[in-house]
Amino acid sequence: MNYKMIRFLLSRVLQITGLLMLLPLIVALIYKEYFCAEMFIILIAGCILVGSIGAYFKPHNIAIYAREGFVTTALTWILISMVGALPFVMTGVTESYVDAMFETISGLTTTGSTILSDVSMYYSVQFWRTFTHWIGGMGVLVFILAIMPMSGGYSMHLMRAESPGPSVGKIVPRVRDTAKILYLIYIGITITEIVLLLFTGMNLYESLTTTFATVGTGGFGISNAGINEFSTASQIIITIFMILCGINFSVYYYLITMRPKEALQNDEVKLYLLLMFSSATLIAFMIYDQGITNTPFESFHHSLFTVASVMTTTGFATLDFNTWPQLCKTLLATLMLLGACAGSTGGGFKLSRLWILLKAMKNELIYIVHPKSVKKVYMDSHPIDSTVVKSVSAYLSMYVVIFMFSILLISIDEFDYETNFTAVAATLNNIGPGLGMVGPTGNFGAYSDLSKFVLMFDMLAGRLELLPMLILFSPRTWSRR
Amino acid sequence: MNYKMIRFLLSRVLQITGLLMLLPLIVALIYKEYFCAEMFIILIAGCILVGSIGAYFKPHNIAIYAREGFVTTALTWILISMVGALPFVMTGVTESYVDAMFETISGLTTTGSTILSDVSMYYSVQFWRTFTHWIGGMGVLVFILAIMPMSGGYSMHLMRAESPGPSVGKIVPRVRDTAKILYLIYIGITITEIVLLLFTGMNLYESLTTTFATVGTGGFGISNAGINEFSTASQIIITIFMILCGINFSVYYYLITMRPKEALQNDEVKLYLLLMFSSATLIAFMIYDQGITNTPFESFHHSLFTVASVMTTTGFATLDFNTWPQLCKTLLATLMLLGACAGSTGGGFKLSRLWILLKAMKNELIYIVHPKSVKKVYMDSHPIDSTVVKSVSAYLSMYVVIFMFSILLISIDEFDYETNFTAVAATLNNIGPGLGMVGPTGNFGAYSDLSKFVLMFDMLAGRLELLPMLILFSPRTWSRR
Numbered sequence: 001m002n003y004k005m006i007r008f009l010l011s012r013v014l015q016i017t018g019l020l021m022l023l024p025l026i027v028a029l030i031y032k033e034y035f036c037a038e039m040f041i042i043l044i045a046g047c048i049l050v051g052s053i054g055a056y057f058k059p060h061n062i063a064i065y066a067r068e069g070f071v072t073t074a075l076t077w078i079l080i081s082m083v084g085a086l087p088f089v090m091t092g093v094t095e096s097y098v099d100a101m102f103e104t105i106s107g108l109t110t111t112g113s114t115i116l117s118d119v120s121m122y123y124s125v126q127f128w129r130t131f132t133h134w135i136g137g138m139g140v141l142v143f144i145l146a147i148m149p150m151s152g153g154y155s156m157h158l159m160r161a162e163s164p165g166p167s168v169g170k171i172v173p174r175v176r177d178t179a180k181i182l183y184l185i186y187i188g189i190t191i192t193e194i195v196l197l198l199f200t201g202m203n204l205y206e207s208l209t210t211t212f213a214t215v216g217t218g219g220f221g222i223s224n225a226g227i228n229e230f231s232t233a234s235q236i237i238i239t240i241f242m243i244l245c246g247i248n249f250s251v252y253y254y255l256i257t258m259r260p261k262e263a264l265q266n267d268e269v270k271l272y273l274l275l276m277f278s279s280a281t282l283i284a285f286m287i288y289d290q291g292i293t294n295t296p297f298e299s300f301h302h303s304l305f306t307v308a309s310v311m312t313t314t315g316f317a318t319l320d321f322n323t324w325p326q327l328c329k330t331l332l333a334t335l336m337l338l339g340a341c342a343g344s345t346g347g348g349f350k351l352s353r354l355w356i357l358l359k360a361m362k363n364e365l366i367y368i369v370h371p372k373s374v375k376k377v378y379m380d381s382h383p384i385d386s387t388v389v390k391s392v393s394a395y396l397s398m399y400v401v402i403f404m405f406s407i408l409l410i411s412i413d414e415f416d417y418e419t420n421f422t423a424v425a426a427t428l429n430n431i432g433p434g435l436g437m438v439g440p441t442g443n444f445g446a447y448s449d450l451s452k453f454v455l456m457f458d459m460l461a462g463r464l465e466l467l468p469m470l471i472l473f474s475p476r477t478w479s480r481r
Numbered sequence: 482m483n484y485k486m487i488r489f490l491l492s493r494v495l496q497i498t499g500l501l502m503l504l505p506l507i508v509a510l511i512y513k514e515y516f517c518a519e520m521f522i523i524l525i526a527g528c529i530l531v532g533s534i535g536a537y538f539k540p541h542n543i544a545i546y547a548r549e550g551f552v553t554t555a556l557t558w559i560l561i562s563m564v565g566a567l568p569f570v571m572t573g574v575t576e577s578y579v580d581a582m583f584e585t586i587s588g589l590t591t592t593g594s595t596i597l598s599d600v601s602m603y604y605s606v607q608f609w610r611t612f613t614h615w616i617g618g619m620g621v622l623v624f625i626l627a628i629m630p631m632s633g634g635y636s637m638h639l640m641r642a643e644s645p646g647p648s649v650g651k652i653v654p655r656v657r658d659t660a661k662i663l664y665l666i667y668i669g670i671t672i673t674e675i676v677l678l679l680f681t682g683m684n685l686y687e688s689l690t691t692t693f694a695t696v697g698t699g700g701f702g703i704s705n706a707g708i709n710e711f712s713t714a715s716q717i718i719i720t721i722f723m724i725l726c727g728i729n730f731s732v733y734y735y736l737i738t739m740r741p742k743e744a745l746q747n748d749e750v751k752l753y754l755l756l757m758f759s760s761a762t763l764i765a766f767m768i769y770d771q772g773i774t775n776t777p778f779e780s781f782h783h784s785l786f787t788v789a790s791v792m793t794t795t796g797f798a799t800l801d802f803n804t805w806p807q808l809c810k811t812l813l814a815t816l817m818l819l820g821a822c823a824g825s826t827g828g829g830f831k832l833s834r835l836w837i838l839l840k841a842m843k844n845e846l847i848y849i850v851h852p853k854s855v856k857k858v859y860m861d862s863h864p865i866d867s868t869v870v871k872s873v874s875a876y877l878s879m880y881v882v883i884f885m886f887s888i889l890l891i892s893i894d895e896f897d898y899e900t901n902f903t904a905v906a907a908t909l910n911n912i913g914p915g916l917g918m919v920g921p922t923g924n925f926g927a928y929s930d931l932s933k934f935v936l937m938f939d940m941l942a943g944r945l946e947l948l949p950m951l952i953l954f955s956p957r958t959w960s961r962r
Contacts, residue, residue, distance in 0.1 A: 066849055066850055066852065067850045067851075070849070070850070325895060326892045326893075326894075326895045326896065326897070326898070326901070327889070327892045327893050327895075329892070329898065330888055330889050330892035330898065330901065331889060331892075333898070334885050334888075334889060337885075357878040357882075358878070358882070360871075360874075360875055360878065361875050361878045361879055361882070364871070364872055364875035364879075365948070365951060365952060365955060365957075366957065368547055368551070368872075368948060368952065369547055369548045369551070369952060369957070369958060370548075371547065390841075390845070390871075390874075391845055391849075393841075393871075393874030393875075393877070393878070394841055394842050394845035394874075396874070396877055396878065396881070397838040397839070397841065397842045397874070397877060398842055398845075400877070401838075401839070401842065404815055404818075407811055407815075408808070408811050408812060408815060411807045411808045411810070411811035411812075412807075412808050413807075414806060414807045414808075415807065416807070417807070417810065417811065417814070417899075417916075418898075418899060420807070420811065435898075467846070467849060470846060471846060471849070471850060474846060476846075476847065476850070477850060
């Protein structure tokens, strides 16, 4: 294990965290929250100082292998969460540091679960809270890769450990360029949404915070009323950007570089849009039929908003879908677990994994009937390597095992099964609210610290696609050989 | 597709079904239920007549390949269910034929879910109801293989399609001998339990029906009071036999033939017993601590009974564990899904699959960190073929997909999520009761016919380990090539 290089990278992460806090500092100054401004200045200074000391000696051996890549990724996210939690404790938003950690991890992992029953707080702290969605949406290491020159092919191991999806698609040969392109697209989408939301009547603060929660597919709301206080026009913009941010970002790269053929070849995106619009249509029909909405337009508007929010695991809501027909609710719960596309900011199991598993399943059925025919799994018209199929299958097993263990551990708190089951589902898939006590009108505050740690692990495991967290806590990782 | 051979085998199945109905006929005569006796005589005559006509012309080409094996297995179970349902409709136990089918499939698949709110009925019909557990426990085709001479290696495909577990272990080289040995062990265990239960004060009828439900790990009770009306001694015997019937039957063969080394080498059985006794001890401690039981003996008795009932998916209950601490309930729900050993009469996912998935998961984690080390999955000190690992992974995918689709389909009935989720879990794992409306005090009667068909599919899919049902309904199976 190259400890020096891990130390070096984590120090860089700390520096970046300090720089990122400049934004809430500006907000604090604008809103004349001088206490907060002072706090952010201290935090920024601390981060940059400690980070600069740690990054002062650049290691001679900069080799990063798979193991270091995963460990660094896991530690990076834990480090930012620990630092990012400080503003919440220092301003008294949360009672304990554990609660603040929970809130920060929920933000960074774009989960959107909260331990707060009342989300009113300083403007600058609220800004920081939603800004964590934006930071976590594309990933911190991708950002570091984009701005930091790294020689050798080592950076791939970092990219691979942080990117969502079964296999990493480098858009261009150099990792650094890929990271840059991804961030430029992300920033482009962000600015577009901010501007459009301003046109629909939001003020700059509302527009910024809502955009962060949308493009990061996080779902933290800045007021207890949630998304309903905004106009229908704003809601439509939000719908569109939720859908856009659930799509694999490589598609945008192909579109920008005038390669529509490659963009259209993406099977996962086709599946995503097909599921999205067919589910929305079905649900629109049902809620209209039940008299929940009054006009066909209204039905489709709320239904598409909900489906987009659920599939991208954002967690915004315009209507309380708990009152909708059971078939709608079950469909929404299923879409929630499946999630969005790989390489997007959305969470969940990811549709590409579903695609690979379904194809592998079909091949297995054919193989049983015709043992001589051995078929490959195809995606985007290319055969998929059997090791990818194997690791997707292993992913499903890990997912189920983590799910079961988490439910067992948090059931010590004696809450009901519905609450526990959906609390784990909501955190492991980075969805946000669950049902029962952790439903849209409840929060995660009542859980014990042990359970909160389990759910924090689940949020990080979900965002980082299981492996980094499992490898971090696997004893074999730390063995000498 | 060798249709003639399928016709021939199904005719044999019909003949066997007729012969099996001789037992309830005897019960009807003993209890002087002449109406029932008449009914059983007609059914037996019908089965044997139609079966004999169908089996009269033995096909020249007796080749059975994988496809035919799976299709025949699925059709066999559907055929017996259709015929076995008749006594329930004809005596007015159920209102509709669909309900009778549900009850019969629940019996044959050793699920134990019921659509009846009151299980009192004619002695002979009740006998038939519990006898379906015994028939389904070891499997009908295994029985046919045991008594019918079949040349060639074709019979393996039937055995493979009906046996529970990821890979078929032929105990002895010839399939027919294996089938015979399995049935002899099964009959031996059955007779032992019947005799022991007689000693604990049950009458012959109670002893027979309870034994059928125990050794088949089915769980139909013959009275509304359930297992509580029997003595503690009886309950202990039942506990022991539930545990015994959840073990891979090959272990008994090794023990009988004086090969304890092979018997002790079975990793799955070790895991099964370890999980069983550690869970029972933990739960005993918790319910004693909560004052639910009064003495340590009583705590361990009820706890082991419950754990054994749950792990083998029998579904008997001495206490209402709905009132137990949440951790106990969650642990029991987890054990329910995992199930018992392959090659036993128990249901669920099977521990050998869990073992293989956990080992494959561990290897995947090692592979990611050390890409050069490719390891094999070991079980019982032997390396497992990678195609088995692949098919176990595919099994998990199929399981999850069937689970999700079933919940979606039955949610049309507008029952709550807990009811729907546990209804599917209980049928697909052949457990019996679920929670909510289908809980231990409820039943499946309120579901629509569509939902009942979905749940019947799930019960058959669960008992036959998914593949036969999926292959039966796959269009490709019926294509000409």
